[in-house]
Amino acid sequence: MKKVFAIALLAGVASLGACNSSPREQAADNIEANAEAVADNLEDAADNVSNDAAEDRLENKADAVRDLGDKKADDMRTHDADTNLKNGI
Template identity: 55%
Template structure:
């Protein structure tokens, strides 16, 4: 595994921790979902750059886009599923 994605994840998690304690558990979970999706998508794009042919590259880039979209959707669902008191409405 390459160092860059690991370092990027570390910086992302550090920046999330620095956001303050105002985040609810649901917001923290949603942020983690987004970070994980972004890291996975970045790894897919990196693999696409090293692909043997254009079809494999296109497939990996499509998977990266789908991963980002799914992560955003899941994070949004996590955020909107929170009650005013911070408990999950689902």
């Protein structure tokens, strides 16, 4: 149920955000949404693990996925795709 709600919420936000956004902004939003979905799945997996160390690793991986998604989205928003400007990503 939680996953269905999250997917529906992401679809709703994406459709509202697409109204007056540029293609680059839409792509950045999609990157963030995809990273968030992957991170949520990792956190769900962490909740189902009985080993504390494995749970911590999955939680840390979820945080890393969110951070990388944010960085890639910011890079998409701030740099022209036709140039070589990148933030090391």
